[in-house]
Amino acid sequence: MKIFVAFFISLFITQALSQVPQFDKLEQLYDQQHFKLVFRKSNFLLDNPTYDYSSLPIYYKSISSLQLYRDDRWRKNHSAAFDEAIAAFETINSTTKGRKLLVAHQQELMALKLDLNAWLADLTRRKEKDLAYFFALKITSLFEGIELVAIDETYSWVPPSNQLLEKRIAIIEFARKQLGVPYVWAGESPDGFDCSGFTSFVLASDNIKLPRRAKDQYDASIKISSDKAQIGDLVFFSNGGEVTHVGILVSELGKEKVMIHASSSKGITFDKIDGSAYWQKRIYGFGSFIK
Numbered sequence: 001m002k003i004f005v006a007f008f009i010s011l012f013i014t015q016a017l018s019q020v021p022q023f024d025k026l027e028q029l030y031d032q033q034h035f036k037l038v039f040r041k042s043n044f045l046l047d048n049p050t051y052d053y054s055s056l057p058i059y060y061k062s063i064s065s066l067q068l069y070r071d072d073r074w075r076k077n078h079s080a081a082f083d084e085a086i087a088a089f090e091t092i093n094s095t096t097k098g099r100k101l102l103v104a105h106q107q108e109l110m111a112l113k114l115d116l117n118a119w120l121a122d123l124t125r126r127k128e129k130d131l132a133y134f135f136a137l138k139i140t141s142l143f144e145g146i147e148l149v150a151i152d153e154t155y156s157w158v159p160p161s162n163q164l165l166e167k168r169i170a171i172i173e174f175a176r177k178q179l180g181v182p183y184v185w186a187g188e189s190p191d192g193f194d195c196s197g198f199t200s201f202v203l204a205s206d207n208i209k210l211p212r213r214a215k216d217q218y219d220a221s222i223k224i225s226s227d228k229a230q231i232g233d234l235v236f237f238s239n240g241g242e243v244t245h246v247g248i249l250v251s252e253l254g255k256e257k258v259m260i261h262a263s264s265s266k267g268i269t270f271d272k273i274d275g276s277a278y279w280q281k282r283i284y285g286f287g288s289f290i291k
Contacts, residue, residue, distance in 0.1 A: 020051075022041070022045060023054070023056045023057075025041070026038055026041060026042060026045075026057075026060045027060075029041070030060060030063065030064060033067075033239070035064040036064075038060055038061075038064035039061060039064040039065055039068060041060075042057045042060045042061035042064065043061060046058060046061065055092045055097070055101055058088045058092070059088070059101060059105070062084070062085035063085075063109070063112050065078065065081040065082075065084070066085050066112060066116065067112070067115065069081055069082055070115070070116070070119040070239075082135070082142075086138065086141055086142050089142055089143075089146065093145055093146055103147075107277045109143075111278045113139070113143060113265065114264060114265065114278060115239055117139070117264030117265065118239070118264065119135075120132045120135060120136055120139070120185060120264075121185050121195070121264065124186050124194075125186065125213060129185075167232070167290060168230070168232030169231070169232075170205075171202060171203065171232045171248070172231055172250050174202055175198075175202045175248055175250075176260070178193070178198065178202070178268045179268050179270075180268060181193055181267050181268045182267040183262050183263060183265070187262075188200060188201055188212075192267075193262040193267075193268060194262055195246050195247065195262045196210075196213055196217055196246055197212070197262070198248075198268060199214075199217060199234060199246050199247070199261075200212060200217075202248060208289045208290070210289065214243045214244065215242050215243040217234065217236075217243075217246055217287070218234075218236045218243045218284065218285065218287055220287075220289075221288060221289055222289070222291075223285060224287065224288050225286070226257075227254070228253075228286075229249055229253075229257070230249060230252060231249055231250055231251060231252060232249065232288075232290050233248075233249050233286055233287065233288040234246055234248060234249070234286065234287045234288065234289070235247050235257070235259055235273065235283065235285075236283070236284040236285050237279065237283060238282060238284040239282065243284050246261070247259035247260065247261030247271070248260050248261065249286075250270065256272065256275075257273040258270060258271070258274075259273055259279075
């Protein structure tokens with residue numbers, strides 16, 4: 001009888017500790033992109049044997065370090081962080097409990113993968129293709145064996161109402177013809193596109209010449225507010241710094257925002273912006289080249 005009582009007491013304590021405030025704080029801070037703070041707090045928890053029962057501290061240390069790894073200075077001072085994260089993910093994914101943890105944090109992992117792929121594209125734009133290729137292999141290794149589902153939903157395109165300009169409609173019709181074209185770093189043709197290569201290619205169909213980089217496209221665009229942005233306008237995204245991604249809105253004025261863009265994981269595709277755990281909080285602004 002005492003053995004059973006002790007077992008249930010232990011089970012109760014384990015379940016109670018699974019919702020510890022320290023873990024909730026890590027998730028909150030990570031969602032707010034306070035990656036350095038998450039990294040430090042995770043290390044603090046890892047040094048405390050009280051939390052050895054959970055993989056959450058090493059999980060959050062790993063994903064925050066990978067976010068920080070995109071910064072040149074941080075990477076120089078923490079050169080082993082990427083390999084350490086790969087090893088940590090392998091350990092977490094080797095147990096049933098660890099795999100459940102990864103499933104429970106799928107949106108974070110999918111967003112991390114998108115951020116890392118955006119970083120690779122930026123390295124390529126900076127003429128650091130060898131470095132991009134080197135880390136592309138590491139990213140593949142990092143997510144190997146981890147089953148991730150897309151965090152966005154397939155969008156069934158509905159033609160816009162007649163009140164929108166025919167020019168905007170024609171631009172999106174042209175963009176739709178590129179659906180399924182793969183993502184290629186620095187790509188700017190139907191053989192493969194990156195995000196700004198795709199927007200440049202599509203708007204060129206209407207004789208609109210765009211700068212090549214997403215940041216420069218934003219700088220050159222006519223800035224518009226969210227409530228004025230509509231089909232054919234560009235939407236720009238950032239990870240907290242400069243513009244890192246761009247897509248083309250396909251939604252009517254005042255409707256739920258949806259874009260067509262070059263996704264690093266799926267190629268040319270439709271993605272919802274409003275309500276997306278990844279895209280909505282990364283919106284940098286909206287711009288237009290259609291006059």
